[in-house]
Amino acid sequence: MTAARPVFYVSDGTGITAETIGHSLLTQFTGTRFATDRIPFVDTVDKARSVAARIRAAGEAAGLRPVIVSSCVDAELIQALGESGALVLDVFAPYIAPMEQELGLKRMPQVGQAHGIVDFDTYHRRINAMNYALTHDDGMRLDYAEADLILVGVSRAGKTPTCVYLALHYGIRAANYPLTDDDLDSDRLPAKLQAYRRKLFGLTIDPERLQQIRQERRPNSRYSQLETCRREVAQAEAMFQVERIPVLSTTHASIEEIASRVLESLGINREMF
Amino acid sequence: MTAARPVFYVSDGTGITAETIGHSLLTQFTGTRFATDRIPFVDTVDKARSVAARIRAAGEAAGLRPVIVSSCVDAELIQALGESGALVLDVFAPYIAPMEQELGLKRMPQVGQAHGIVDFDTYHRRINAMNYALTHDDGMRLDYAEADLILVGVSRAGKTPTCVYLALHYGIRAANYPLTDDDLDSDRLPAKLQAYRRKLFGLTIDPERLQQIRQERRPNSRYSQLETCRREVAQAEAMFQVERIPVLSTTHASIEEIASRVLESLGINREMF
Numbered sequence: 001m002t003a004a005r006p007v008f009y010v011s012d013g014t015g016i017t018a019e020t021i022g023h024s025l026l027t028q029f030t031g032t033r034f035a036t037d038r039i040p041f042v043d044t045v046d047k048a049r050s051v052a053a054r055i056r057a058a059g060e061a062a063g064l065r066p067v068i069v070s071s072c073v074d075a076e077l078i079q080a081l082g083e084s085g086a087l088v089l090d091v092f093a094p095y096i097a098p099m100e101q102e103l104g105l106k107r108m109p110q111v112g113q114a115h116g117i118v119d120f121d122t123y124h125r126r127i128n129a130m131n132y133a134l135t136h137d138d139g140m141r142l143d144y145a146e147a148d149l150i151l152v153g154v155s156r157a158g159k160t161p162t163c164v165y166l167a168l169h170y171g172i173r174a175a176n177y178p179l180t181d182d183d184l185d186s187d188r189l190p191a192k193l194q195a196y197r198r199k200l201f202g203l204t205i206d207p208e209r210l211q212q213i214r215q216e217r218r219p220n221s222r223y224s225q226l227e228t229c230r231r232e233v234a235q236a237e238a239m240f241q242v243e244r245i246p247v248l249s250t251t252h253a254s255i256e257e258i259a260s261r262v263l264e265s266l267g268i269n270r271e272m273f
Numbered sequence: 274m275t276a277a278r279p280v281f282y283v284s285d286g287t288g289i290t291a292e293t294i295g296h297s298l299l300t301q302f303t304g305t306r307f308a309t310d311r312i313p314f315v316d317t318v319d320k321a322r323s324v325a326a327r328i329r330a331a332g333e334a335a336g337l338r339p340v341i342v343s344s345c346v347d348a349e350l351i352q353a354l355g356e357s358g359a360l361v362l363d364v365f366a367p368y369i370a371p372m373e374q375e376l377g378l379k380r381m382p383q384v385g386q387a388h389g390i391v392d393f394d395t396y397h398r399r400i401n402a403m404n405y406a407l408t409h410d411d412g413m414r415l416d417y418a419e420a421d422l423i424l425v426g427v428s429r430a431g432k433t434p435t436c437v438y439l440a441l442h443y444g445i446r447a448a449n450y451p452l453t454d455d456d457l458d459s460d461r462l463p464a465k466l467q468a469y470r471r472k473l474f475g476l477t478i479d480p481e482r483l484q485q486i487r488q489e490r491r492p493n494s495r496y497s498q499l500e501t502c503r504r505e506v507a508q509a510e511a512m513f514q515v516e517r518i519p520v521l522s523t524t525h526a527s528i529e530e531i532a533s534r535v536l537e538s539l540g541i542n543r544e545m546f
Contacts, residue, residue, distance in 0.1 A: 014533040019545050020293045028380040040533045087375050094367035095298055102360050107301040130434050161403050260287040260313045272292050
C-alpha cells in the first residue's frame, strides 16, 4: 500500500475556510489516500517558517510532495509556507484580482477575519438561538410563538441535530416536536401544533435505518423493533400527507443537507455564521 | 446610499462550501455593501438556467453586476450560470489542474459530494457525540470516562455552544462542568474533576461582558450583578492558574475560534465534518 499524501489546511485564523474548500476538493479525487491535518492561527512569518519545516518533514516521511491548502491572507506568510516545497493552493488568490477589478477597489487584507472576532450582537443571536433549540428540544416546551420553524417527526428521525445546526449556523429558533403514540394514532395534526402550521416541517426516515439507530440507543426494546419503526413511520408519513406538511427523508442525508433543504422549503434566507 | 451588490452562492449541493469561501472573500472588501443569497441544489442545466435568469434580474434591479460564487462541479452548469451576465467565481476551477498534475490523475466530478450523502458510521459518530454533549451539558452527568474533553468555567462563559459545535463538526465527546459557588470558594479543582485533569480546558470571560450576557438571561438578579461576575471570574481564573489548567478568554472569540483553540491546546486532531 502506498503512503497517504500529506495535506495541510493552514490558516491565519481557525482554518475552517481552508478545510472546507480543501475537503471539497479532495472528495473529487477518489481513490487517492490523503492524510489531512489542520494548522490554525499561523499569523506570523516565524510561525509560517516553522510550519513549513514541519510540512517538509511530513512530505519526506511519506515520500510524497505535500499539499498545502492555505487561507492565509498575508503574502509574506504564503511565501514562507512555500519553503516547505509543498504544492501550495491559495484559497483566495484566484478571486482577489477579478473582485478588485469588478468593485474598483483594493481588498483590505485582514488576518483571520472570517471566523475570528465577533461583535456582541452576532454572538448573542447564535447563543439565544442555541438556548432556544435546547429548551424546545423533544417537545420539552410547547410555546412556539417565537419559533422560526418546528421540526416534526418520530423519535430519532434527525430532529435534534438539525435544530442545533440551524441555531448554530443560521441563528434560527428551531424547535422540535416528537410524534408520540397518541399523536400517531390519529392521522391529524396534534392540536397543539395547529396554530403553527406554516412553521412545520416533517422529517421521515427509512424504517430499517430507524431501527438500526434506535437499536443502538435502547437495544432489544419494543421501541427499537422493526415492526414499531415501520408502524410509526407509516403513520407519520400518512399524517404529513393528509395535513400537507412538507417532508424530507433523512435516511441518506447529512445534517447540512437536511438543514439546507428545510430552509429552502420554508423560504427562510439567512446568512450563515 | 448606493444599492448593495447582489452576491449569490450557487451550488449543486448545500452551498456551504461556496458560502464559506464567498463570505471569507467578501470580508476582505470592507466598505462595500453586499446582498447575499444562497441557492442550493442547482443540479441540472434547466435549474441553472432559471437561476441565471433570476440573478440577471437581481443585477438589473440593483443596477450593479452581480457576483456568483459557484461550487458547481459540472462545467455545463457553470456555463449556464454565465448566462446571467454575473462575474462568476468558480470555487474549484483554479485548483483542479494543479491537483491533477500533482497526483497524476483526473478528478472525478461528483455532484454535491462534500456535504451530501453520508455513510451510517459518520452520521452515527456525529449523533452520538451530540447526544453526549447534551446529556453531559452543565454538569448534568459527571461520568467523564468517555469524554474526549471537559470544558470548565463559570456559568455563561461559552461552554455549551462550544461543546455542541465540537460534537457536530468534529464528532468529539465534549462535556462541560459549571463552577458553582462551592467549587469557587476553594481555589483547588473540584474533587470530581481530579481524575480527568488532562481532559480539562478552562473558559474565562471579561466580567463586564459576562454581566451583559447574564443580564439578558436573568435581569437584575444577584447572578447578573457585576460584582458577582467579577468575583466568580477572579476565583475561576485563580483556580485555573493554581491547577495549571489551560485557559482561554471567550470575550472576543467566535464559537469556531474557541473550538479551534481548545483542540489545538489539547492536541486533538480530527477531520472536520
